[in-house]
Amino acid sequence: DVKVTQSSRYLVKRTGEKVFLECVQDMDHENMFWYRQDPGLGLRLIYFSYDVKMKEKGDIPEGYSVSREKKERFSLILESASTNQTSMYLCASGRDSANTGELFFGEGSRLTVL
Amino acid sequence: AQKVTQAQTEISVVEKEDVTLDCVYETRDTTYYLFWYKQPPSGELVFLIRRNSFDEQNEISGRYSWNFQKSTSSFNFTITASQVVDSAVYFCALRSNAGGTSYGKLTFGQGTILTVHP
Numbered sequence: 001d002v003k004v005t006q007s008s009r010y011l012v013k014r015t016g017e018k019v020f021l022e023c024v025q026d027m028d029h030e031n032m033f034w035y036r037q038d039p040g041l042g043l044r045l046i047y048f049s050y051d052v053k054m055k056e057k058g059d060i061p062e063g064y065s066v067s068r069e070k071k072e073r074f075s076l077i078l079e080s081a082s083t084n085q086t087s088m089y090l091c092a093s094g095r096d097s098a099n100t101g102e103l104f105f106g107e108g109s110r111l112t113v114l
Numbered sequence: 115a116q117k118v119t120q121a122q123t124e125i126s127v128v129e130k131e132d133v134t135l136d137c138v139y140e141t142r143d144t145t146y147y148l149f150w151y152k153q154p155p156s157g158e159l160v161f162l163i164r165r166n167s168f169d170e171q172n173e174i175s176g177r178y179s180w181n182f183q184k185s186t187s188s189f190n191f192t193i194t195a196s197q198v199v200d201s202a203v204y205f206c207a208l209r210s211n212a213g214g215t216s217y218g219k220l221t222f223g224q225g226t227i228l229t230v231h232p
Binding site: 009031033035040041044045048058088090092094095101102103104105108 | 118120123149157159161205207220221222224
């Protein structure tokens, strides 16, 4: 069974803290993505990675960074968390760019910043 | 730029009613792919269907059916004889290369919350 695993389902952090959200996939996928989900806004792409150590900005990268040191792992980093980053974060993976298949998603990490 | 619009924020029906979820998309590409995902309360998005821009045939899978019309840029999703287990958030999404490679990234609509009452 294919799997995308996000390390934390629920996190509560304070403003200014550094936050790491981890995502691991076991499907040997080339591409990995971080989306943010907010009511009424759907899913918005923060960053994605198409290879180890490669990354590209999505639609809303401000305030975030990412790291992909190994193919199976993609981390989202909030250098200094702010209250407007309270949200549900969803990690996804997919095959290479030539593939037209679907993305596979993790269960999400709900982050609250106080 | 590409865009997906799901105008229905919330829909509430009673079990066994049919319900249609609307999706309208915008893209300049001639080759693109459309998707529907279901997000149950557990949070994980579940893939339902993929349709490419060259295939306008409607598709039926059990109680689910999809109507793709390029002329109106719509990809609507109908659930026949709805059940309580269909209660979820449903997302329509678009993938197009927009002149380059997309690396598989999807543009999502705002989502439609479907509640099916017993």
